[in-house]
Amino acid sequence: MTSISISEGSLFGLANLPYGVYSVPGQDPRVGVRLGEHVVDLALLLGDDVFAAGSLNPFMAQGHERWVEVRGAITERIQRDVPDEAVHELRDVTLHLPFEVADYVDFYASEHHAANLGRLFRPEAAEPLMPNWKHLPVGYHGRSSSIVVSGTEIVRPSGQRKGPGDEVPVFGPSVRLDIEAELGFVVGTGNAMGTSIPADEAERHIFGVVLFNDWSARDIQAWEYVPLGPNLGKSFASTVSPWVVPLLALEAARVPTPTQEPAVLPYLQMQRPWGLDIAVEVEWNGQVVSRPPYAAMYWSPAQMLAHQTVNGAPSRTGDLFASGTISGPAKDQRGAFIELTWGGTEPVEVNGAPRTFLEDGDEIVLSATAPGADGARIGFGEARGRIVAKA
Incomplete structure (x- = not known):
């Protein structure tokens, strides 16, 4: 023994x-x-x-x-x-990979991230957020078969892109390859078609939490996303950590969500709205370049699951829904490089060199910690991935 x-x-x-x-x-x-x-x-x-x-x-x-x-x-x-x-x-x-991924949905739950991208993509707009953003958790359906465990190499994706200097679309490897530092929530038990999961009951359906890196080809995404949203710019790979931290271990990490104004519709209301005080770190080739705070996320995990099922869509064991990029109000709290470098116009220094988007050979590691029971601090392991050129 x-x-x-x-x-x-x-x-x-x-x-x-x-x-x-x-x-x-x-x-x-x-x-x-x-x-x-x-x-x-x-x-x-x-x-x-x-x-x-x-x-x-x-x-x-x-x-x-x-x-x-x-x-x-x-x-x-x-x-x-x-x-x-x-x-x-x-x-x-x-x-x-710790669980068989059934379906996968990615949300867009950070007000700071959504506002930053609004300012980048729509600088002429009076408001950075779209009119629906504070009324519902915006999301899209992703590709579950391309979710891989930490340590899996990420092949640089190819696709169509059309830059400012291109008269017509061109095809080739992405030149604006990015990360999105997120958390993923694993559904343990789902709901039948035609029913829904109320926000106040969501925690009985959410089994646990993983780190999640939603690798993103920004140039492919920019050309394809109007009018139906992300597709090939997102579907090539996402990395999760090998450890699923049980939601039961995160009671001490629960914090109130930011004030939600205007008031949300009844199906998104909760008697005790909760977010999670999880501190994330992003390492780029061994250097910490960002510390996104999950506590700043506008929409809670329970609200995301409630919204995902409110139309009667079924969910099942192994479903995964991700938070979207975690970003805070400070520059060094931005969880995507498109934000951190402001669309590539403000390079960050990585190991002494100015960098914007990912190059072949770059390695990204996400890690996180949170308060645990009795004053302990608990970890999530890591979500690690290295970019390689397509053979």
């Missing part, structure tokens, strides 16, 4: 216990939980074969009461001796 030691100040202590899917040589992927610098096999710890699957989906589908029960069981049993065969050093395992 093994007693697992956790270093003081670890972001992966008992207050966190994020879920992931791991494998070791000669073994199929299985569900584990991270404790310090170890991964604990849950099928062996709890004696439950639902965790022998290579995905969190079967467990998530069991529902909120089961999530609460299992978290309690893990917390109790992991503090005793754990079977030797259930414990692996983190450095010895391979981490996989």
